[in-house]
Amino acid sequence: MTAAPIAVALDAPDLETAARWATQVTPHVSTVKVGLELYLRYGPDVIASVRGASRVQVFLDLKLHDIPATVRGAARAVARLRPSYLTVHAAGGPAMIRAAVEAAPATTIAAVTVLTSLREADLTAIGLEGPAPDAVRRLATLAVEAGAQALVCSPQEAAAVRAEVGPDITLITPGVRPAGADVQDQARVATPEQALAAGADLLVIGRPITGAPDPGAAAAGIAAALRRTSAGTP
Numbered sequence: 001m002t003a004a005p006i007a008v009a010l011d012a013p014d015l016e017t018a019a020r021w022a023t024q025v026t027p028h029v030s031t032v033k034v035g036l037e038l039y040l041r042y043g044p045d046v047i048a049s050v051r052g053a054s055r056v057q058v059f060l061d062l063k064l065h066d067i068p069a070t071v072r073g074a075a076r077a078v079a080r081l082r083p084s085y086l087t088v089h090a091a092g093g094p095a096m097i098r099a100a101v102e103a104a105p106a107t108t109i110a111a112v113t114v115l116t117s118l119r120e121a122d123l124t125a126i127g128l129e130g131p132a133p134d135a136v137r138r139l140a141t142l143a144v145e146a147g148a149q150a151l152v153c154s155p156q157e158a159a160a161v162r163a164e165v166g167p168d169i170t171l172i173t174p175g176v177r178p179a180g181a182d183v184q185d186q187a188r189v190a191t192p193e194q195a196l197a198a199g200a201d202l203l204v205i206g207r208p209i210t211g212a213p214d215p216g217a218a219a220a221g222i223a224a225a226l227r228r229t230s231a232g233t234p
Helices: 015-025 036-042 045-051 068-079 094-103 120-126 132-145 158-165 192-197 215-231
Strands: 004-009 029-035 057-064 085-089 108-112 150-152 170-173 202-205
Touching: 004 015, 004 057, 004 215, 015 029, 015 036, 015 045, 015 215, 029 036, 029 045, 029 202, 036 045, 036 057, 045 057, 057 068, 068 085, 068 094, 085 094, 094 108, 094 132, 108 132, 108 170, 120 132, 132 150, 132 158, 158 170, 192 202, 192 215
Parallel strands: 004 029, 004 202, 029 057, 057 085, 085 108, 108 150, 150 170, 170 202
Antiparallel strands: none
């Protein structure tokens, strides 16, 4: 059975919990995601802990955003951990993105366009010309031209970004919530089925899985629903 195209966000309070969640979900999903808080607390050890003995892909979500030389050094430093994906902010500009791509050639560099927590008023406040779909498309094009192999955007922009960058770029969508789930701090969301239909390749899902009484069962349920959708059955 093929693992579902889901990256489970392991936003755990400690390393043991993150490793336990990873063990529970890896039979059902392709990827586990390590974010900034967990990585800063435990460092490189967290990657080995969540990877375990499995072949699960590790998505290192550090959202690097600095001058090109600093990002080059940071990307080179984490490349030895063999993450499948590493995020940088597209707003860091072409030279910065290119530096990350060159420093970690065996890792897919994913450029974050506009955070899914931002609303239109937020874009105006930070001086980013909107509306959000336009800003996302501009940043997506910039990032791909600089060598990014993947893009992070909300599922609401996935179809427009896919039309903009073509079929060969991996689209990663946070802000994915099963029907009826709390959206929490996400502003631009969709269900897993909607995100896949819009053209997403990898769905980032966290608390709807890790906050469930049985994270493994929750991951299996979402994976099964996606398989049914792909097969065209309700």
